Structure formats: structure tokens, C-alpha cells
Amino acid sequence: MSVRDLIPWGRSTNTPVPSAVRTEPVSPFLTLHREMNRLFDDVFSGFGGIPTAAGRSLAWPSVEMVEAEGGLRVSAELPGMDEKDVELLIDDDVLTLRGEKRAEATDKERGYSERSYGRFERVIALPFAVESDKVEASFKNGVLSVTLPRSAKAPERGRRIPINGAKPH
Known part of the structure; x- marks a missing residue:
């Protein structure tokens, strides 16, 4: 040795x-x-993240959320996939990304693999109401980009609550 x-x-x-x-x-x-x-x-x-049987965490695919002017931009890394393998839904201020990554080789052809395949679903709660009819998505080089414009009539979520100092006894 x-x-x-x-x-x-x-x-x-x-x-x-x-x-x-x-x-x-x-x-x-x-x-x-x-x-x-x-x-x-x-x-x-x-x-x-919590590991799954496929070896990736439950938070797969990895996403990035950036608050842009007038809305939100969500990007998801989906290497080795095409747009036809991905489904994107929006409902009640929740963005759902689901799809399936299929194996390129059969089990008989594959000798060794560290890649993972199968169905996935990622549910993302949006921080504000969006105009769902104006949402746009594009897919390039394995990255899904979704632009979610903020709704103009969206009520402001949350309210600041003043904190009073402790009164002496």
C-alpha cells in the first residue's frame, strides 16, 4: 500500500x-x-436538509428568491432537464414546481451512477399576493426563472405592533 x-x-x-x-x-x-x-x-x-432515499434533500431543486422591482424573481436549478419535464403552478400565493427527471440509460446499461432520478415537487409560499395572469417563466441552460409581479391591490400583510415599555409597579 x-x-x-x-x-x-x-x-x-x-x-x-x-x-x-x-x-x-x-x-x-x-x-x-x-x-x-x-x-x-x-x-x-x-x-x-433531510436526506431522502434518492440522496438529495427534500428541498430539491435548489431555488433562489430575489425581490425585484415590483415583484419577485424565483430561479430554480434543474440540471439535465428540459422545460417539457417541468410543471409550474400558482394558486393562493403559493408557487408549486414539480416534474420528473428521467434516467438516460436503463438499469442494465448503467454500471455505476451517482445521479438521482425521479419525481420532485417544491412548494414555495410567496411573501405577497401576485398578479397570477402576468407571471412569466423561462427555461435556459437548466435554470428555470419565474417573474412574479406584485399585485397592486394586494393588502399589506402583517401589521407592526408597538411594544410598550414595562410600567413600574
């Missing part, structure tokens, strides 16, 4: 172990050790 075998390549960066030309046989114990390290890394790296 060489010192190179002991270096934990990619454990924190999710990059694959580099394929070096080996002159000595691979130890089954070393293989088991690497697989156990990968298993623990996969489990403990999911604390940002």
Missing part, C-alpha cells in the same frame, strides 16, 4: 478518487474503509 492510498481524496468536495495507475493489488480492507468513509460523508453532509 502506498501513502497515496491513505489520502482522503474528495471526502469534503464530493470529487471522485483520482484514478492512478496501480502496480500493486487493491486490498479489500482498504476498499471497505473507503466505502465506509463515503457512507459517513454522505450521511453527515445532508444536515442542510
Whole structure:
């Protein structure tokens, strides 16, 4: 075994172990050790969200919400998907993004894969009422962008409540 075998390549960066030309046989114990390290890394790296059976968190796809002039812009990362695989709904100030990511190869053709496939749904509560008939969406390079204009007749949500100081007894 060489010192190179002991270096934990990619454990924190999710990059694959580099394929070096080996002159000595691979130890089954070393293989088991690497697989156990990968298993623990996969489990403990999911604390940002609840891991699912597919290996991604329940908050997939990743979204970004930016309050723009007169409304809201929501962007969702959907790599490897087309617009025909995605459905976008708006109802009662809730934006729903759902779809299905399909495998490109069959199980018989695929030897090894770290990619995840299947149905997904992401429900996003909007911070204000929007004009649903003026919502626009575009899909480019695996990123879905949705522009949601604020409704002019929307009532102001929430009310500031003054806090009174404590009165002496």
C-alpha cells in the first residue's frame, strides 16, 4: 500500500478518487474503509436538509428568491432537464414546481451512477399576493426563472405592533 492510498481524496468536495495507475493489488480492507468513509460523508453532509432515499434533500431543486422591482424573481436549478419535464403552478400565493427527471440509460446499461432520478415537487409560499395572469417563466441552460409581479391591490400583510415599555409597579 502506498501513502497515496491513505489520502482522503474528495471526502469534503464530493470529487471522485483520482484514478492512478496501480502496480500493486487493491486490498479489500482498504476498499471497505473507503466505502465506509463515503457512507459517513454522505450521511453527515445532508444536515442542510433531510436526506431522502434518492440522496438529495427534500428541498430539491435548489431555488433562489430575489425581490425585484415590483415583484419577485424565483430561479430554480434543474440540471439535465428540459422545460417539457417541468410543471409550474400558482394558486393562493403559493408557487408549486414539480416534474420528473428521467434516467438516460436503463438499469442494465448503467454500471455505476451517482445521479438521482425521479419525481420532485417544491412548494414555495410567496411573501405577497401576485398578479397570477402576468407571471412569466423561462427555461435556459437548466435554470428555470419565474417573474412574479406584485399585485397592486394586494393588502399589506402583517401589521407592526408597538411594544410598550414595562410600567413600574
